[in-house]
Structures are given as C-alpha cells and as structure tokens.
Amino acid sequence: MPKHPAKPSGSSPAAVHYRVEIADLHAHLFRITLTIAQPASLQRLALPVWIPGSYLVREFSKNLQSLRARQGSRALPASQVEQLDKCSWQVRCSPDRPLVLGYEVYANDNSVRTASLDARRGFFNGSSLCLQVEGHHQAPHGLEVVPAPAISGWSVATGLNPLKINKQGFGTYLAANYDELVDCPVEMGAFWSGSFTACGVPHRFVVAGATASFDGARLLADTRKICEAQIRFWHGSKKPPHKNYLFMLNAVDDGYGGLEHRNSTALICQRQDLPRLGSSKLPEGYTTLRGLISHEYFHTWNVKRLRPAEFGSYAYDRENYTQLLWFFEGFTSYYDDLILRRAGLIDDTAYLKLLNKTINQVMQTPGRLLQSAAQASFDAWVKYYRQDENTPNATVSYYTKGALIALCFDLTLRTESKSASPATLDEVMHQLWLRCRGGMMTEADFAAVLQEVGGRSYAPEIASWVHGKSELPLRDLLQRHGVAVLDEPSQLAQTLGLRVQEAAGVQIKTVLRGGAAERAGFAAGDEWLGVEPFAAGKRKTPAEGWRLTKLDDLMLYAGAQKKMLALVARDKRLLRLELSLPPAANTWRLVLRDAAQVVPWLSPAA
Structure with a gap:
C-alpha cells in the first residue's frame, strides 16, 4: 500500500470505491485499494467463493494476499485486522473516518470465471478482486481502473457505467450496488474493437489474441443477426431491457467457454475458429463459436433477469441451490442453435446435425437413467462442475438433457395445437417473461404458462421428463415434424x-x-x-x-x-x-424428410 493512499479520481458518489492498479505484470498481481467512506466500528468484509453462472465453489480468496488497513495517515495494527474464516475479515476501526484497505490479488487463470494478468492482457471479474463490504451491499460502488506506463498501449472495456474515463477507457466507473459491480467483468489490453447497432441498441465486440487474418467485419455482421433475432424473439418491435451490450472474446490456442452477465459476456475460443479475411470457407469451429455467442446472449433474458426464485438474492459465501438449471441452461441450449437457423446463419441440414449431436450425447450417457434433469441441476455444485471418470455413469448434463426437454415441449405443443396459429415454446417463453415481469420464476410458473398456452395440464410431462428418468419421446415427435430418425452403428x-x-x-x-x-x-x-x-x-x-x-x-x-x-x-x-x-450399438442420424413440414418450427415466427 502506498504511504499516502491515492484518493479516488473524479467526484464519485460511491460509498465504496475500488482502485485497481497493476502491481506486477510478470508476477500476475493486481493491487486493489478499497475505500469505505463510512465504515462500521467492526467492519466485516468478504470475498465471494463463487461467481453466478458457474456453479462451483472456487475459493477466490486463495489468491488474495497482504491485506492491510489505514485510516488517514495511520496504519491500523495487524491486531485490528482479523481473519474470521476462509473468505471473510473483520476490521476494528473508527466509524467517523474513511477506512482504506489495500491488498494484492494473484491473477493467472486464463478463463472467463476469475482473473488473469500478464504482459499481453488483463481481465478480471469483480468477484475475484472486490471485497464485499457488509452493510453497504446496496450502496453505489465505484471502480477506478488506473493506467500505467507498462500498459501504455492498452485500453479498457467493461459493461459498467462510465463516470470519468479517458479515450482508452481508464478511469472511474459506477455500479448501482455490489451485484452490478461483480456482474460487469473488465477486459484490458491492446484488443481489437468493433461495434454495431441491433434493434436500436449499441453493441460492442472486443477480441483479444486474434491473428492478422481475423475477419472482424464478418464476426460483427453475424453477431448482429443473432442479437436482432433474439431481441425480436423476446420483445417483437419493443426495446430490450439492456441499453447497451459488450462481447469480450479471448482467442487462445486451445480453449472454449463463456459466462453470461447482465449487459455483457466473457467468451473464450480457439483462434483458429475465427473467420478469416479473404477466405470464403468458414472454419468448422466458427459455427460452434456463433452458437456460444447465441447461448450467452440468450442468457441476457433467461437467467440474468428471468431467473430461479432461489437466486433472488445471491449468497456469495456458499452454494446457491436450485432445481431449475434444466430450464435456464437447458432451454437456452435449445434456443442457441435454433436462433442460428432462424437468423439465416445455418440451414436446416446444419441445424439437424447440431441437434443430432445433442441427442447422441444424451443417449450415450448411462447417467440419464440414474438421475433426473431436476436433480442434476441441484447437484451441479458437486457433480457437473466436478467431473471425473464416473461422471457419465452418475449424472446427466442439464444442458443437453434440458435442451431435449425443451425440444419435446416445443414439438408437443405444435403437434397438439388445432388452431391456425399453433402453440409453441416461443409463446411459453414470452408469457413467462410477462408473468414473472422479467424477474423471479418457479417451476409452478412454468407449469401454469404451459397450461395456459397449450390448453391442458402438462404435469405428467413435467413429472416424467424433468423429474423422471425415462427416455424422452424424441423419435415420434421428430418424425411428426418432417425429420426421419435413422438407426446406424455407433463408433x-x-x-x-x-x-x-x-x-x-x-x-x-x-x-x-x-x-x-x-x-x-x-x-x-x-x-x-x-x-x-x-x-x-x-x-x-x-x-x-x-x-x-x-x-x-x-x-x-x-x-x-x-x-x-x-x-x-x-x-x-x-x-x-x-x-x-x-x-x-446404435446411434441416431437425423435426416430432413419433409422440408415444408419443418418450416413452422425452424423458420422465424412471423
């Protein structure tokens, strides 16, 4: 900590202010100075143990070091800074003076979940760097990202609201509360940047690690189609709930994944999967990347706003359980590739190939006969995110099984509808958004909307498909909608x-x-x-x-x-x-039998 801690720049109204600096690029260390304007006499602080959207206790506090405290020019003795448990501390201080804490965070995890820092790039989620201040959770939080000579060519990108920043994005940002602060990751570096507008909403895309062959214009054009298709899906011609959106993509030699946030997403992909200048042939992995973009953007509605009632208020110090991940991750997985088809980025054959892969993944998992999708959701903390050699035998993925549950509901609604305008899962999603006002949702809400849209109770299907372990009626439903199911020898x-x-x-x-x-x-x-x-x-x-x-x-x-x-x-x-x-053994191969029959399902709604 500096002998005289720097004051927050700008006229920040934040009751809690974090100043983030580069301590040592090669040692992968961020330096954080936390200022609490009005501390409690026994001020408690804690660092989250997990990050929403990734259901595993990751113990971020293992990377925090050298915590010390100061009031004015007086350093508080170590006896007044007490560690209470693995992730929380208590500071005895005077409540009538600002409390300033300094510490470093080791950042060397090149993923979307934590923090990373080296001579090429910096990235962090607030849950990895920002101690939560007890009693100030709902107060405004300021985040100041400080430039340095060692990173003179870098810029900053984040979904946080800027308060006072320079052209490169360094400066002070403001969050309404702690939840918003830790839901807006920060990208730093000499990244590529592009922008577009989708349905009147400004979007920015930044890419780190791309090669000179990267075709940014193609990526922007395709992402725009995805975003416009999803905004229309949820709102028609009305405005979406986010005023802007940021995609942050880290292109690496080997890696894949994403994590959703309220108005941004952090993504990672293989750089060889990026579209290339002067090449008419797209990399095979580019469809997978577009599916990832579609998946994380769909989460803007489905889990970041419409979300399990159990997630109404996150507890950052322990597991947060729900049985609804089959809906929030599974239904998102159903729509991610379907949106690619409806946006015109892939054709019917390519879509059926992606669906075929999902079906075979589930059918080749013995755990589907042992664990329901609802129980798999609840057990995510100890099973899905802690995979080992027995995982396929003990559990089923709520992503893939949930996607097939969504498919079954969608095709069942379409099959049973007698009107000229068939009932669909699209309409269920719309009505759920309205019923729950884009907020907390329960399984009972889902059941009620299904009955309202479909004209009957779907309790038997929910009991069998969601809470049961029997096989899903996929073959019959697909064949009713123009898709032939062929049995072929497996590998x-x-x-x-x-x-x-x-x-x-x-x-x-x-x-x-x-x-x-x-x-x-x-x-x-x-x-x-x-x-x-x-x-x-x-x-x-x-x-x-x-x-x-x-x-x-x-x-x-x-x-x-x-x-x-x-x-x-x-x-x-x-x-x-x-x-x-x-x-x-047999595996399935889906073949388009009747192109006209799949149009109502795979084509965008009128």
Whole structure:
C-alpha cells in the first residue's frame, strides 16, 4: 500500500470505491485499494467463493494476499485486522473516518470465471478482486481502473457505467450496488474493437489474441443477426431491457467457454475458429463459436433477469441451490442453435446435425437413467462442475438433457395445437417473461404458462421428463415434424462402453456402466496395450498377439473372432482381461424428410 493512499479520481458518489492498479505484470498481481467512506466500528468484509453462472465453489480468496488497513495517515495494527474464516475479515476501526484497505490479488487463470494478468492482457471479474463490504451491499460502488506506463498501449472495456474515463477507457466507473459491480467483468489490453447497432441498441465486440487474418467485419455482421433475432424473439418491435451490450472474446490456442452477465459476456475460443479475411470457407469451429455467442446472449433474458426464485438474492459465501438449471441452461441450449437457423446463419441440414449431436450425447450417457434433469441441476455444485471418470455413469448434463426437454415441449405443443396459429415454446417463453415481469420464476410458473398456452395440464410431462428418468419421446415427435430418425452403428468405443484418448496409445478415460468393457474388468486409467484373439474353435487359446495403437485397429486384428484377451497396463502391472465383443450399438442420424413440414418450427415466427 502506498504511504499516502491515492484518493479516488473524479467526484464519485460511491460509498465504496475500488482502485485497481497493476502491481506486477510478470508476477500476475493486481493491487486493489478499497475505500469505505463510512465504515462500521467492526467492519466485516468478504470475498465471494463463487461467481453466478458457474456453479462451483472456487475459493477466490486463495489468491488474495497482504491485506492491510489505514485510516488517514495511520496504519491500523495487524491486531485490528482479523481473519474470521476462509473468505471473510473483520476490521476494528473508527466509524467517523474513511477506512482504506489495500491488498494484492494473484491473477493467472486464463478463463472467463476469475482473473488473469500478464504482459499481453488483463481481465478480471469483480468477484475475484472486490471485497464485499457488509452493510453497504446496496450502496453505489465505484471502480477506478488506473493506467500505467507498462500498459501504455492498452485500453479498457467493461459493461459498467462510465463516470470519468479517458479515450482508452481508464478511469472511474459506477455500479448501482455490489451485484452490478461483480456482474460487469473488465477486459484490458491492446484488443481489437468493433461495434454495431441491433434493434436500436449499441453493441460492442472486443477480441483479444486474434491473428492478422481475423475477419472482424464478418464476426460483427453475424453477431448482429443473432442479437436482432433474439431481441425480436423476446420483445417483437419493443426495446430490450439492456441499453447497451459488450462481447469480450479471448482467442487462445486451445480453449472454449463463456459466462453470461447482465449487459455483457466473457467468451473464450480457439483462434483458429475465427473467420478469416479473404477466405470464403468458414472454419468448422466458427459455427460452434456463433452458437456460444447465441447461448450467452440468450442468457441476457433467461437467467440474468428471468431467473430461479432461489437466486433472488445471491449468497456469495456458499452454494446457491436450485432445481431449475434444466430450464435456464437447458432451454437456452435449445434456443442457441435454433436462433442460428432462424437468423439465416445455418440451414436446416446444419441445424439437424447440431441437434443430432445433442441427442447422441444424451443417449450415450448411462447417467440419464440414474438421475433426473431436476436433480442434476441441484447437484451441479458437486457433480457437473466436478467431473471425473464416473461422471457419465452418475449424472446427466442439464444442458443437453434440458435442451431435449425443451425440444419435446416445443414439438408437443405444435403437434397438439388445432388452431391456425399453433402453440409453441416461443409463446411459453414470452408469457413467462410477462408473468414473472422479467424477474423471479418457479417451476409452478412454468407449469401454469404451459397450461395456459397449450390448453391442458402438462404435469405428467413435467413429472416424467424433468423429474423422471425415462427416455424422452424424441423419435415420434421428430418424425411428426418432417425429420426421419435413422438407426446406424455407433463408433467402436461406444459399442464397447468406453471413452478413450489416443494421443499416445489407447488410454481408457471412462468405462461406461453396463458395457462390455466394464464386464471384462477395464478401469479408467488403464492403458490398452494389445489384444490376443482366441484361436478359431479354441475359446481359451489365444491365436497370436497384436500391439494396439488405436482403437479402430481392434477389428482388424480380431477378424471374425468375438472373444479375446485384452492386454492392459494398470499400476505398472500387466493384466489379461477376457473381452467379448457385443453386437454393434446404435446411434441416431437425423435426416430432413419433409422440408415444408419443418418450416413452422425452424423458420422465424412471423
């Protein structure tokens, strides 16, 4: 902390003010100076343990160091700054003078969830840097981002309201309260920046890490179509709830993900997936990137405003449970790719390919028969966000299963509707927004709107699809809407009940429940070295052995034999496991059968 702490710049009305500086780029350290204008005599402070939208306790306080306090020119002794638990502190001070705290935060997580700082780029979420001041949660909060010679070529981008900033964006921003402060991440660096207007709303897109081949104009044009389609989806010709919006994309060699915020989103993608100048062929991963953009933008309504009643007031010091992630993440996952189709960015065939992938992901997850979508939502804190080799056997993704639940409701409503204007899930979403006034929602609200739009109770479907573990009626519903469902042999790994990695030999990552590999005794972590097919007519006598370097070679060596010994290395021991090849498992392939029949579903509403 400086001997004489700098005063907040500008005439900030904030009762709580954070000054963020670069302490050391190469040590990945931010320096924060927190000023509380009117502290309590026993002032408590805490750093969040999680960030809304990412349901895992991440213990951000592990990166906080060197906390000290001052009033005026007097440094408070260490005995007056007491740590209470893993993430909270208490300071004994005079309540009639501003309290100033200084500390550093280590920032070396190049993700969308925490904070990162190096010589190329800075990024942070307020939940990683900004201590919450007890008693001042609803007071205005100021955030001052300070320039420095070491970052003279950098700029700042954030969704916060600017109070007094320079052309590069450095200066003071104002949040209405702590929730808004930590819901507006900050991007810093020499990033690419572009802008567009969608339905009268200004949007900005900044990209860090792009190469010289990056086609920013193409990205802006496609994102604009996504944004306009979604604004019209929710509001028709009316204005959306956000006055501006910011996309922050970090392009890296290997990475993918996003995190939604009230008027911004932080994204990460592989830079090879960005559109390229002078190339008419788009990278295969660009559709995935556009789907991510669509997903996070849809969250502007579905989870940031319309959200579970349990999230009415976030508790930042512990898990916040809800059984509704199948709706807020799953239904968003249904609409993200559907919006791409309706915006004209992909055709029917490309959309069905994306839907096909989701269906097969769920069908190839044994955990779908063990856990409901509602329970998977509740267990996100300990299962979905703490995945291991048994995850596919123990749980189902509320993203993918929720997307298929949305599909089933949508197609069921369309099937049962007798009017010229069919009932749709689109209308359910509209009416939910109006019923809940873009705020807190319960499952009962969803059930009530379904009944209102569909003309009957959908309690049996909710009980079966959301709270049950039975298979969804996907085949019948798709066929009723012009999509043929073909059964095809699955890949060998799925037939055996395995998920493997083949970078250096065949490494067993997951053994799926009830499969041939599990019956043979395979275990996650095994290295499958070779195979010894039994000689014809001699069940227990191997014919000859073969080295296995990729899984597909198994059928080359097995020939017509269905039984063999698998040579496996486990804990430096060599094991011979008796493996029986099962009949080929089936996977689905969706084929457009009647283009006219899918128009009401896949085309934008009139």
